[in-house]
Amino acid sequence: MTFELYGFGPALLAGAWMTIKLALCSLVLGLVLGLGGALAKTSPYRVLRWLGDAYSTMVRGVPELLWVLLIYYGSVNFVRTLGEAIGHPEMELTAFAAGVIALGLCFGAYATEVFRGALLAIPRGHREAGLALGLSRTRILFRLVLPQMWRIAIPGLGNLFMILMKDTALVSVVGLNEVMRNAQVAVTASKQPFTFFMVAACIYLALTMVSMLILYFLEKRANRGFKRSAA
Amino acid sequence: MNWDVIIKWLPKLLEGAYLTLELVAIAVIVGLLLAIPLGMARASRHWYMRVLPFSYIFFFRGTPLLLQLFLVYYGLAQFDIVRQGPLWPYLRDPYWCAIIAMTMHTAAYIAEIIRGAIQAVPPGEVEAARSLGMSRGQAMWHIVLPRAMRIGLPAYSNEVILMLKASSLASTITLLELTGMARTIIARTYLPVEIFFAAGLFYLVMTFILVQIFRWLERKLRVDALQGR
Numbered sequence: 001m002t003f004e005l006y007g008f009g010p011a012l013l014a015g016a017w018m019t020i021k022l023a024l025c026s027l028v029l030g031l032v033l034g035l036g037g038a039l040a041k042t043s044p045y046r047v048l049r050w051l052g053d054a055y056s057t058m059v060r061g062v063p064e065l066l067w068v069l070l071i072y073y074g075s076v077n078f079v080r081t082l083g084e085a086i087g088h089p090e091m092e093l094t095a096f097a098a099g100v101i102a103l104g105l106c107f108g109a110y111a112t113e114v115f116r117g118a119l120l121a122i123p124r125g126h127r128e129a130g131l132a133l134g135l136s137r138t139r140i141l142f143r144l145v146l147p148q149m150w151r152i153a154i155p156g157l158g159n160l161f162m163i164l165m166k167d168t169a170l171v172s173v174v175g176l177n178e179v180m181r182n183a184q185v186a187v188t189a190s191k192q193p194f195t196f197f198m199v200a201a202c203i204y205l206a207l208t209m210v211s212m213l214i215l216y217f218l219e220k221r222a223n224r225g226f227k228r229s230a231a
Numbered sequence: 232m233n234w235d236v237i238i239k240w241l242p243k244l245l246e247g248a249y250l251t252l253e254l255v256a257i258a259v260i261v262g263l264l265l266a267i268p269l270g271m272a273r274a275s276r277h278w279y280m281r282v283l284p285f286s287y288i289f290f291f292r293g294t295p296l297l298l299q300l301f302l303v304y305y306g307l308a309q310f311d312i313v314r315q316g317p318l319w320p321y322l323r324d325p326y327w328c329a330i331i332a333m334t335m336h337t338a339a340y341i342a343e344i345i346r347g348a349i350q351a352v353p354p355g356e357v358e359a360a361r362s363l364g365m366s367r368g369q370a371m372w373h374i375v376l377p378r379a380m381r382i383g384l385p386a387y388s389n390e391v392i393l394m395l396k397a398s399s400l401a402s403t404i405t406l407l408e409l410t411g412m413a414r415t416i417i418a419r420t421y422l423p424v425e426i427f428f429a430a431g432l433f434y435l436v437m438t439f440i441l442v443q444i445f446r447w448l449e450r451k452l453r454v455d456a457l458q459g460r
Binding site: 076 | 289290293294295296297298301302305306307308309310395396397398399400402403410413414417423424427428430431434435438439
């Protein structure tokens with residue numbers, strides 16, 4: 001086995017870059033959805049609570065692969081109708097966009113629970129103190145609640161990100177050229193399935209290790225000023 | 232929404248759901264049996280006992296299940312030794328490949344659960360067992376493992392539900408479990424929304440039933456009463 005991997009080394013690296021982009025975009029969408037879900041679930045309005053509940057229960061009960069397939073193949077009619085309405089009948093959802101929506105949706109559903117737990121962990125008194133100081137509700141959310149929530153939520157979100165990173169492999173099923181897909185292409189050409197899937201495994205392991213390192217520093221930074229209590 | 236189509240294909244989807252349950256049941260039960268020694272070794276005090284389970288768990292938790300499935304189903308065929316070996320009739324069958332990959336995958340996760348549970352057994356209880364004259368093995372068998380089973384049960388039930396969802400990946404190596412069946416039906420009917428929706432409902436129902444079963448089991452084993460230290 002040469003280092004060039006029969007000329008497929010660059011393709012695999014390009015795949016790795018696509019995997020990273022996919023994971024990061026899904027992460028952003030997922031964080032927004034998760035935060036929204038958690039705020040809905042803890043809100044005083046029953047309709048919002050019900051919506052948040054429905055979202056996290058439904059999405060978590062259905063496999064990620066099914067979401068990817070449903071969004072990619074199921075959106076065809078909807079997107080075409082939308083495209084015709086705005087004068088672009090050839091409009092379609094790319095595999096990348098479908099992947100981001102599906103993985104972001106799944107990440108958001110789990111993140112809802114993480115954020116909700118973190119929200120509940122913030123003492124009531126902090127919010128009341130904010131109110132007593134005359135801060136508005138949005139200000140309390142952004143200045144008091146979110147910064148404190150972040151610290152508590154990071155370990156849980158980190159675990160979810162590791163899962164997300166591996167779930168990006170599912171988008172290869174709808175043809176996105178990420179690590180798995182490019183490995184499959186290389187296998188078809190070279191007839192060396194074990195070699196190329198093992199290389200792909202090493203790429204995933206490397207990505208996992210790098211994100212573990214980043215998480216370690218994020219956690220350390222978020223926890224500055226807090227001593228670890230003696231367990 | 233075309234409900235007639237869903238009703239028409241319901242028996243086929245049920246057939247797929249049955250295979251899904253079969254795959255998951257075998258994987259989580261055999262996985263548990265594999266994971267007990269792995270988890271015990273992982274919790275060992277000696278580094279040479281920990282190395283092997285650590286690398287096993289690192290690999291299987293660090294790579295996607297899809298990749299592990301492909302490694303077993305497509306990857307092993309690269310080697311002539313495997314192709315001429317006595318196990319080849321099994322290793323070329325997608326059903327056995329799915330079972331092997333899913334079992335090894337879930338065993339890594341369950342081993343971590345068992346390690347956590349073993350380490351969560353209060354040290355005082357182990358010391359009490361030892362001071363009563365039990366050997367290390369006896370203390371492990373009579374005190375630590377039964378205790379760890381109860382501590383680990385809620386996490387194990389999570390893992391079972393994750394495996395239920397992960398089993399949908401078996402469709403990528405041509406198995407006709409729930410997702411595979413749905414994709415086959417869609418190839419005939421061209422109605423992705425309806426059929427995937429129906430398959431999603433099946434998964435939701437199966438998840439719900441599993442959650443109820445584990446809740447009942449937790450009550451039966453009085454897990455909550457034993458969580459307090």
